[in-house]
Amino acid sequence: MGHKQMLLATVVAATAALLQGCVSSGSTNESGIMFPDMDSAYLKEGTFVAPDAVLRVSKGQNKDQIRALLDIPQFSEGLFGVREWNYAFNFYTDSVPKGYVTCQYQVHFDDDVLVESTHWKNEMCADLLVPVEAAPVPESTEERVRLSADVLFDFDSDVLRFEGQRSLERVADLLVTDFNDPEVRVLGHTDRIGNDAYNQRLSDKRANAVRQVLIAQGINPLHIQALGMGESNPVVSCAGESGAQLKECLQPNRRVDILINGERQVSAN
Known part of the structure; x- marks a missing residue:
């Protein structure tokens, strides 16, 4: 393969990755859902979000509605055909010395680009939003x-x-x-x-x-x-x-x- 052909192939592959969403290293939660490494986030320290905004995320919402609730994703997701958005949220808690914990949150979209499901990397983060106590x-x-x-x-x-x-x-x-x-x-x-x-x-x-x-x-x-x-x-x-x-x-x-x-x-x- 000549130099120009190799360069063209590289550009095509990079463009495809950008259009479909970037694949980065990460780790899975207990359910096997892959989450990107925090080092790949734009805001590595996470961002504070109103808990009520996360609670209002529901099935069938579109990307504009999710953006209005949660702002833009904090990880590089690509431009088109993206089926998941990743966030890193900080929630206040007295259980740790610094006063808050950082929780990774993922929104999955279906073929119609409507919310299909959401996931936490650490399921204990859900208890910070809705404590369950008898x-x-x-x-x-x-x-x-x-x-x-x-x-x-x-x-x-x-x-x-x-x-x-x-x-x-x-x-x-x-x-x-x-x-x-x-x-x-x-x-x-x-x-x-x-x-x-x-x-x-x-x-x-x-x-x-x-x-x-x-x-x-x-x-x-x-x-x-x-x-x-x-x-x-x-x-x-x-x-x-x-x-x-x-x-x-x-x-x-x-x-x-x-x-x-x-x-x-x-x-x-």
Whole structure:
């Protein structure tokens, strides 16, 4: 092959790599998803992002919507035909001396360039966004995991968001590892905006959606009850508020309570 032919072949190969997305060295997470090395990031120290922006990432969003939420990817992804975007986000936490941890996050797009899935390099990063903790219920033998419906679901929908799905997977893990065959009640709650019948139906659908995820994660379906509570059991009233202020004030009422009645497993340590 002559010098000009070799040069042309090199240019063609480089152009193809640019169009399809650059392939760089990296490592896989527990699910086998490849993540690029942090050394290849534009911002090697990561960037701080509002947790709510990551929570709002949902299936079917386009690249413009993801860019508006998360900004541009911090790794060299190529120009056209790119099916994944990679980010490095910093989240505040008291668990490390420097006060924050850096988490790699990946968005996958389908053939229509719409969000298909998202992934964390370290799955523990998801717990920084949506902590899952069981706390005793006052004057009861039950314990409760309380999750915001705004985190779990798309607006006015019973379709789970990515981080909502992950949080419920961790709830299922907690039920398996911390309790001996517990009885579980899933209670869906809405705010008072809208009519009673609609809110009741929405809370029913959301409670059942949560139940189905727990069953899919191996929890005995005979031991899980799903109940929609509608707007009947608010934790805040927000008297005198209206419009956007009312919706924000009523946020604590939009929730899913997972009530656990069972004996805690005794640690082997």
